[in-house]
Amino acid sequence: MLNVQSLAVHYGGIVAVRDVSFAVARGECVAIIGPNGAGKSSTLRAISGLAPVTSGSIEFEGKRIDGLPAHMIARLGVAQVPEGRHVFGPLTVEDNLLLGRSRLGTGKPADGLERVYSVMPKLRDRRMQKAGSLSGGEQQMLVIGRALIGEPKILMLDEPSMGLAPQIVDAVFSLLDGLRRTGQTILLVEQNATQALEFADRSIVLNVGEVRMAGASSDLRARSDVVSAYLGGTEHI
Amino acid sequence: MTSAEILQLLITGLTVGSIYALVGLGFNLIFNATDVINFAQGEFVVLGGILTAIAVGTAGLPLWLAVIVAIVLVGALGALIDFAAISRVRRGSVMTLAMITLGLAVIVKTSLLLWVGPDPLYFDPFTPGPPIRIFGAVLQLQAIWVIGIGVLVMVALKFFFSHSRVGREMLACAIDREAAQLMGINVGATVRLSFILSGALGGLAGVLITPLTNATYDQGFTLALKGFAACALGGFGRASSAIVGGFALGLIEAASVAVLPSGLKDSVALSVLILALMIRPSGLLGGREERRHTQAM
Numbered sequence: 043m044l045n046v047q048s049l050a051v052h053y054g055g056i057v058a059v060r061d062v063s064f065a066v067a068r069g070e071c072v073a074i075i076g077p078n079g080a081g082k083s084s085t086l087r088a089i090s091g092l093a094p095v096t097s098g099s100i101e102f103e104g105k106r107i108d109g110l111p112a113h114m115i116a117r118l119g120v121a122q123v124p125e126g127r128h129v130f131g132p133l134t135v136e137d138n139l140l141l142g143r144s145r146l147g148t149g150k151p152a153d154g155l156e157r158v159y160s161v162m163p164k165l166r167d168r169r170m171q172k173a174g175s176l177s178g179g180e181q182q183m184l185v186i187g188r189a190l191i192g193e194p195k196i197l198m199l200d201e202p203s204m205g206l207a208p209q210i211v212d213a214v215f216s217l218l219d220g221l222r223r224t225g226q227t228i229l230l231v232e233q234n235a236t237q238a239l240e241f242a243d244r245s246i247v248l249n250v251g252e253v254r255m256a257g258a259s260s261d262l263r264a265r266s267d268v269v270s271a272y273l274g275g276t277e278h279i
Numbered sequence: 280m281t282s283a284e285i286l287q288l289l290i291t292g293l294t295v296g297s298i299y300a301l302v303g304l305g306f307n308l309i310f311n312a313t314d315v316i317n318f319a320q321g322e323f324v325v326l327g328g329i330l331t332a333i334a335v336g337t338a339g340l341p342l343w344l345a346v347i348v349a350i351v352l353v354g355a356l357g358a359l360i361d362f363a364a365i366s367r368v369r370r371g372s373v374m375t376l377a378m379i380t381l382g383l384a385v386i387v388k389t390s391l392l393l394w395v396g397p398d399p400l401y402f403d404p405f406t407p408g409p410p411i412r413i414f415g416a417v418l419q420l421q422a423i424w425v426i427g428i429g430v431l432v433m434v435a436l437k438f439f440f441s442h443s444r445v446g447r448e449m450l451a452c453a454i455d456r457e458a459a460q461l462m463g464i465n466v467g468a469t470v471r472l473s474f475i476l477s478g479a480l481g482g483l484a485g486v487l488i489t490p491l492t493n494a495t496y497d498q499g500f501t502l503a504l505k506g507f508a509a510c511a512l513g514g515f516g517r518a519s520s521a522i523v524g525g526f527a528l529g530l531i532e533a534a535s536v537a538v539l540p541s542g543l544k545d546s547v548a549l550s551v552l553i554l555a556l557m558i559r560p561s562g563l564l565g566g567r568e569e570r571r572h573t574q575a576m
């Protein structure tokens with residue numbers, strides 16, 4: 043479904059991604075893990091069209107998407123839940139969700155809202171509240187809901203566990219598990235290697251802009267010493 | 280002051296206040312979309328008046344059609360400014376963009392001078408007839424149009440931003456461009472729409488006020504200054520503050536004429552602007568963090 047070939051992302055003279063290749067098949071859950079500055083976000087942002095692709099190619103459902111403007115990539119069914127959440131703080135929860143299907147998704151707005159509220163009942167209780175006044179965990183749920191309401195073919199999440207209390211992180215991952223069971227294709231970026239390796243079918247370890255290891259998550263879990271070495275020794279599995 | 284004088288002052292203040300509010304709303308639209316203060320905002324107003332006067336006088340169009348043509352043309356000029364200049368340098372600094380709008384304002388002004396000359400242009404009020412007298416105060420029929428349509432447009436804008444899909448998208452782009460793009464929203468097109476709306480609002484203000492004040496090629500700067508002061512008074516970026524600021528400035532100006540020589544009227548606006556910026560740089564209605572996001576009021 044998604045095919046990234048020899049991707050490089052440079053910001054002026056700064057090299058964020060040097061040479062990254064991987065593929066995600068339909069229905070698969072893939073995780074990209076790596077330490078700070080590894081180029082995880084840059085990889086996701088290149089796929090969604092927010093970061094410049096210096097060289098290499100990105101194909102989605104057989105078509106080249108690198109070079110397309112970000113809003114066109116989104117309309118093809120590529121959703122990104124950005125790092126740091128980015129809710130539309132001054133707008134209500136419901137307006138945030140409606141924006142998620144403003145240009146995407148099918149069917150009636152009310153049905154879309156109903157679908158999201160049924161998975162995230164907390165959001166229903168807060169529908170008229172300003173998104174900026176939600177707790178961090180609720181905001182993370184909201185941005186995931188805002189992406190889901192557009193019925194994406196692939197859901198990319200950039201560190202959804204960042205800054206959340208452990209039990210909230212569990213809630214986020216159990217939500218993702220539920221999505222996986224419905225057949226949702228997911229590309230997850232995480233620093234939280236333990237959770238990511240447990241969740242994903244396959245994982246990719248990124249370090250200084252290059253793929254260091256890749257394979258079935260179970261295999262990587264078995265080689266946790268090597269993985270944690272690439273994670274800079276600060277992350278233990 | 281007699282009660283008739285006070286009433287008169289209120290009428291005058293609310294009339295010019297509506298215009299300032301419309302100019303301020305136009306400022307806000309472009310500011311929220313691009314972070315740029317559009318120095319050509321006053322020229323939109325002048326053009327609205329002059330184009331209507333020409334469409335009625337020279338081209339002989341009926342007034343209603345002339346008004347529509349003028350507003351559409353000024354809206355198109357807004358789109359053109361974005362298309363030809365602003366969108367080309369979107370990565371440029373806000374200062375660069377602001378200088379571009381300043382240059383455009385000068386171009387419009389001098390072109391108008393060459394085209395229609397230095398004399399004021401004029402067309403008849405929307406409805407003919409003598410002014411109404413209430414409790415000794417004089418109420419021009421056109422003033423009713425100005426305040427009525429002004430308020431109507433403000434209410435319509437509020438509904439546009441809080442209840443329409445496109446309005447919500449404009450807010451989203453103002454709050455977080457990247458997040459908006461990730462929802463499939465075309466930010467470039469949304470910015471273009473802000474320029475069109477802003478031009479149309481300015482054009483409308485010119486159409487409304489010209490029967491009372493006439494339209495002269497060089498009025499733009501003063502009008503822009505007033506609209507800017509209205510925004511600064513209320514706090515930049517919010518629709519409600521442009522409206523409150525606009526009416527407040529109109530009333531302050533009207534009151535100043537009662538005690539000061541009327542030639543000082545524009546200096547009063549400027550003093551209010553400076554005072555407002557000194558005392559509450561974030562405006563009377565709130566903090567800068569909240570700016571722009573609450574366009575829906």
Ligand SMILES: Nc1ncnc2c1ncn2[C@@H]1O[C@H](COP(=O)(O)OP(=O)(O)OP(=O)(O)O)[C@@H](O)[C@H]1O
Nearest residue numbers: 053056057058077078079080081082083084085233
């Ligand atoms: N807009 C930018 N301009 C310049 N350099 C950037 C930009 N964005 C990222 N970088 C640099 O690119 C490198 C990779 O950054 P990136 O955000 O992709 O890493 P990351 O793996 O997501 O890290 P983190 O875990 O901290 O989020 C870093 O050195 C970063 O400083």
Ligand SMILES: [Mg+2]
Nearest residue numbers: 082083084125
């Ligand atoms: Mg990152």
